[in-house]
Amino acid sequence: MIEILNVNKSFKNTDVLTDVNLTIQDNEVFGLVGPSGVGKSTLLNCLIGLEKYQSGSICIDGVRLEELNELKIRKFRKNMGMIFQNFSLIGRKDIFHNISLPMECWNYSKTDIKNRVEELAELIGIQDKLKNRPSELSGGQKQRVAIARALTMNPRYLLCDECTSSLDPKSTSSILELLKSLQEQFQITIIVVTHEMAVVQNLCNKMAILESGKVSLSGDVQEIFKEKPEQLRTLLGEDERMVSITLDVAELAKVKEYLDTQGTNYKITGGY
Numbered sequence: 273m274i275e276i277l278n279v280n281k282s283f284k285n286t287d288v289l290t291d292v293n294l295t296i297q298d299n300e301v302f303g304l305v306g307p308s309g310v311g312k313s314t315l316l317n318c319l320i321g322l323e324k325y326q327s328g329s330i331c332i333d334g335v336r337l338e339e340l341n342e343l344k345i346r347k348f349r350k351n352m353g354m355i356f357q358n359f360s361l362i363g364r365k366d367i368f369h370n371i372s373l374p375m376e377c378w379n380y381s382k383t384d385i386k387n388r389v390e391e392l393a394e395l396i397g398i399q400d401k402l403k404n405r406p407s408e409l410s411g412g413q414k415q416r417v418a419i420a421r422a423l424t425m426n427p428r429y430l431l432c433d434e435c436t437s438s439l440d441p442k443s444t445s446s447i448l449e450l451l452k453s454l455q456e457q458f459q460i461t462i463i464v465v466t467h468e469m470a471v472v473q474n475l476c477n478k479m480a481i482l483e484s485g486k487v488s489l490s491g492d493v494q495e496i497f498k499e500k501p502e503q504l505r506t507l508l509g510e511d512e513r514m515v516s517i518t519l520d521v522a523e524l525a526k527v528k529e530y531l532d533t534q535g536t537n538y539k540i541t542g543g544y
């Protein structure tokens with residue numbers, strides 16, 4: 273369980289997080305949403321001990337992060353897997369060695385590493401790519417590799433920072449399905465930072481909205497989307513886009529079906 277209590281974080285004179293309070297229970301898939309620059313990634317970095325906060329407390333499974341020294345933070349971080357929008361893979365290493373990186377840092381034996389990497393590659397569906405370089409993989413496959421690497425140390429938490437933002441819709445849904453099945457299989461608590469509302473609706477059961485460094489709303493995803501409070505409407509409004517395309521009736525039906533599966537709000541205007 274993660275308890276964030278009155279956390280304040282600033283960079284020089286700029287306040288980024290102000291009195292942030294949040295509780296994330298075990299096994300939740302928790303969406304942290306809000307416009308760009310509002311402090312979502314900074315909060316994730318505080319959770320994994322990469323950023324220090326000026327005041328308040330972050331308590332993870334009973335351990336107060338602000339009380340840990342650098343070595344203890346490093347060990348503690350084994351509990352936290354992290355994946356990013358840009359995948360953060362190492363181009364000159366093959367997929368096997370990208371996945372094995374955390375285990376190599378912790379000096380695991382070659383046999384343990386081989387067994388674990390092969391097990392994860394099979395679980396994630398990239399067993400035929402272990403000898404390839406990242407540049408030979410699609411975006412969705414690269415994110416699968418990053419997920420496998422994040423899972424090597426058997427973390428209790430998986431932190432996802434805009435992990436589908438650079439993927440096409442098909443890869444996005446396959447990564448969301450993978451995350452859902454990993455959560456069910458291994459009871460990992462997942463925290464998802466995103467500006468994509470469809471991702472929250474599709475994947476998360478709890479959510480919090482950050483506005484100007486403060487939590488403006490938190491609660492159950494289904495209830496929040498049903499009640500559509502102002503904080504959510506403001507965010508959804510930001511998602512509005514005007515797209516002009518010419519489609520025949522069959523194509524239009526397919527697009528509508530896809531938008532419905534994504535939980536996207538849309539309005540169709542124009543000639544039929």
Ligand code: ADP
Nearest residue numbers: 283284288306307308309310311312313314315
């Ligand atoms: P979000 O993830 O919501 O887009 P970030 O947490 O990345 O927002 O950034 C929040 C604010 O903190 C931004 O104004 C950003 O410029 C600032 N910021 C983030 N990291 C640093 C840093 N290392 N030094 C100075 N300012 C930073």
